[in-house]
Amino acid sequence: MRSLLAFLLVLLLPLRAGAQGAATQRSIAIDSRLAADAALRVGDRVVVASEPGMPGDTVVIAAIVERRADPAEIARGEHRIRLHLDHLQTLLGYGDRVDRFAVGTRDARATSEAVSRINAAAYGFRAHRSADVAVETSRTFAVVSRFHRAIGLITIVASAIFLLCIMLLKVDERRRDVAALRLIGCSSRTIVGSVVLEAAAVAVLGSLAGVAVGGAASWIVNRHYQAVYRTPLRFSIVTGDIILMAVALSLVLGIVAGWLAARRLTRQPPLVLLGR
Amino acid sequence: MIATLAFASLRRHRARTALAVLGVAVSAAMLLDMVMLSTGMRESFRGLLLSQGFQLRLSPKGTLPFDTEATIRSADSIVALIRARPSVAAVSPVLGGQLHFPVGASTVTSTALGVDPSVQGDFELVAGRDPAAPDEIVANDATLRALGRSVGDTVRAAAGYDPQLRTLSGQRVLRIVGRVRFIYLALDQRAVALPIGTLRAMNGPASEGRASLAMVRVRTGVDVERERADLAAQLRMVTVISTSEALKQVDERLSYFRQLAVILGAVSLVVGFLLVTTLVTVSVNERIGEISVMRAIGVRRWRVVAQILLESSVLMLVASPIGLALGLVTARWLNSILASFPGLPERIDFFLFQPRAALTALGLLALSGVLAGLYPSWRGSSRPIAATLRQEAVG
Numbered sequence: 024m025r026s027l028l029a030f031l032l033v034l035l036l037p038l039r040a041g042a043q044g045a046a047t048q049r050s051i052a053i054d055s056r057l058a059a060d061a062a063l064r065v066g067d068r069v070v071v072a073s074e075p076g077m078p079g080d081t082v083v084i085a086a087i088v089e090r091r092a093d094p095a096e097i098a099r100g101e102h103r104i105r106l107h108l109d110h111l112q113t114l115l116g117y118g119d120r121v122d123r124f125a126v127g128t129r130d131a132r133a134t135s136e137a138v139s140r141i142n143a144a145a146y147g148f149r150a151h152r153s154a155d156v157a158v159e160t161s162r163t164f165a166v167v168s169r170f171h172r173a174i175g176l177i178t179i180v181a182s183a184i185f186l187l188c189i190m191l192l193k194v195d196e197r198r199r200d201v202a203a204l205r206l207i208g209c210s211s212r213t214i215v216g217s218v219v220l221e222a223a224a225v226a227v228l229g230s231l232a233g234v235a236v237g238g239a240a241s242w243i244v245n246r247h248y249q250a251v252y253r254t255p256l257r258f259s260i261v262t263g264d265i266i267l268m269a270v271a272l273s274l275v276l277g278i279v280a281g282w283l284a285a286r287r288l289t290r291q292p293p294l295v296l297l298g299r
Numbered sequence: 300m301i302a303t304l305a306f307a308s309l310r311r312h313r314a315r316t317a318l319a320v321l322g323v324a325v326s327a328a329m330l331l332d333m334v335m336l337s338t339g340m341r342e343s344f345r346g347l348l349l350s351q352g353f354q355l356r357l358s359p360k361g362t363l364p365f366d367t368e369a370t371i372r373s374a375d376s377i378v379a380l381i382r383a384r385p386s387v388a389a390v391s392p393v394l395g396g397q398l399h400f401p402v403g404a405s406t407v408t409s410t411a412l413g414v415d416p417s418v419q420g421d422f423e424l425v426a427g428r429d430p431a432a433p434d435e436i437v438a439n440d441a442t443l444r445a446l447g448r449s450v451g452d453t454v455r456a457a458a459g460y461d462p463q464l465r466t467l468s469g470q471r472v473l474r475i476v477g478r479v480r481f482i483y484l485a486l487d488q489r490a491v492a493l494p495i496g497t498l499r500a501m502n503g504p505a506s507e508g509r510a511s512l513a514m515v516r517v518r519t520g521v522d523v524e525r526e527r528a529d530l531a532a533q534l535r536m537v538t539v540i541s542t543s544e545a546l547k548q549v550d551e552r553l554s555y556f557r558q559l560a561v562i563l564g565a566v567s568l569v570v571g572f573l574l575v576t577t578l579v580t581v582s583v584n585e586r587i588g589e590i591s592v593m594r595a596i597g598v599r600r601w602r603v604v605a606q607i608l609l610e611s612s613v614l615m616l617v618a619s620p621i622g623l624a625l626g627l628v629t630a631r632w633l634n635s636i637l638a639s640f641p642g643l644p645e646r647i648d649f650f651l652f653q654p655r656a657a658l659t660a661l662g663l664l665a666l667s668g669v670l671a672g673l674y675p676s677w678r679g680s681s682r683p684i685a686a687t688l689r690q691e692a693v694g
Binding site: 076173177178184187188189191248251 | 312314315318319321322325326328329359360361369372459460461462465505535536551554555563567570573574577578581584585629632633636637639640641
């Protein structure tokens with residue numbers, strides 16, 4: 024069915040004031056994007072038609088509305104206007120047809136009952152729970168979310184290798200110190216413990232710096248894409264859970280990398296470490 | 300000698316070298332994936348649009364093809380007008396809609412394309428033949444499965460519902476004459492194609508003379524952009540878009556993935572660069588006495604620099620093929636995730652391997668390898684020889 028909300032079909036032609044009598048005019052609301060692009064204001068009169076070149080109705084812009092932060096719409100760059108239902112039905116020659124209508128119910132039980140009863144009686148349409156519709160319409164974002172998780176996994180693998188490499192270098196740099204400690208009687212366990220502690224501290228400090236960088240990047244991403252798509256939608260959100268997960272993951276990786284590097288060093292005799 | 304010393308230095312710390320190669324390989328894989336992502340979608344979409352040789356598409360004013368359910372009025376006259384142009388080889392009008400097939404107590408609903416079978420560019424025949432007569436239809440596998448029918452069977456179809464009379468409207472009995480694959484539709488999307496006249500008749504008077512889209516194939520040697528401009532000027536009721544225009548629109552809509560690819564590709568390059576810089580710096584620091592001895596016995600500075608640069612370049616070069624292989628595997632995995640986008644045509648690949656993309660990634664890696672070795676090599680070869688030797692000897 025052709026969408027009653029497919030306002031792209033509706034052609035707007037600005038009119039000069041006084042072209043028609045105000046008593047017969049109907050009103051519409053337009054979104055702020057259209058208002059900005061077409062330099063329209065509340066009180067302006069425009070002609071709306073279902074197709075280019077077709078006769079239309081002269082209407083008054085009664086309101087300018089902000090669009091909802093709907094991720095499904097951001098990349099489309101559409102303009103939207105809102106009309107009274109009967110007005111749009113007349114304009115498109117739709118009779119009393121609609122694309123959908125919403126039914127409010129008292130509770131979950133009433134919803135189930137309403138869905139069953141409507142579907143038992145319906146012909147040519149079906150009732151769906153809002154939750155089911157939401158799941159279906161958010162399939163795109165579920166895919167994007169899976170893609171982000173996959174990228175995150177690759178990043179974690181790369182970070183783990185990077186961290187292990189750095190820890191190996193840091194520990195390797197202290198071959199002589201470790202040898203001296205071993206020679207004066209420090210146990211391998213003490214040395215491994217100290218290296219692991221150092222690795223944990225480096226990991227925590229690094230991840231905190233990463234959180235700061237991530238916060239700044241998130242702010243830049245939001246500002247950039249909100250301007251590009253002209254939407255209040257937030258594209259990147261840094262939450263407490265995310266920070267906690269990043270720090271915890273970094274800590275675990277740091278400890279494992281430090282432990283592996285220290286174990287490798289303490290297994291060698293002190294004199295070998297000293298190069299003798 | 301330069302190569303021998305460089306390889307000896309890398310062999311001295313095998314674990315470190317192996318880890319560095321692995322780290323750079325992961326960065327290289329990510330970089331390759333992101334280069335593939337940034338160019339692949341566009342090329343893949345371009346291939347899809349040009350696969351049937353139609354360079355121009357006409358859609359209702361202000362819309363992209365099949366982006367809304369709007370249709371072009373007086374489409375037949377527009378098609379006739381375009382066909383009369385000497386620069387045009389073929390015009391294929393398409394009307395989109397839905398057909399409902401009663402199966403037992405339920406109904407199977409399918410996307411329906413009304414086409415001119417002699418010039419259509421929307422589907423490829425897998426078995427059977429194109430629909431020729433008004434009561435013939437072709438269907439894809441998803442529809443045939445849902446209907447439980449095969450080529451040669453007949454099927455009852457309707458264009459809509461009449462809720463007042465509780466009957467199906469615009470009913471016809473159609474004969475399935477072909478099994479097809481739709482080029483621009485998702486693999487799991489149920490779809491059928493039939494002559495455009497039949498679909499219009501089933502839809503009723505509201506569809507008379509209408510089309511959702513017209514695809515235009517211009518003759519060889521004709522300037523497509525000029526033809527587009529001419530048609531746009533002549534036909535003010537429609538939007539005329541060329542393949543390059545369509546690609547621009549796709550670029551706008553998928554800019555998120557392109558920008559993500561650029562950001563992640565840059566991060567991968569920086570991570571690989573930092574890893575190699577750190578490793579080579581530490582390696583040079585460890586051998587500062589050795590480098591000073593080489594300088595003291597007359598080895599020229601550029602040789603020292605060349606040796607260190609060679610070390611970093613070898614790390615990058617060894618890691619590159621590993622990264623390339625790893626990148627192709629991860630690209631396949633990531634592509635399989637994005638391929639599940641609802642409604643995505645089967646032939647669209649987000650990660651499209653192109654030799655140019657691989658060369659770009661390898662070139663960037665090689666450059667970053669050289670740059671990564673510059674600072675340590677400069678630092679290592681610029682130390683005062685006598686002071687460094689004394690410091691190394693005394694400790």
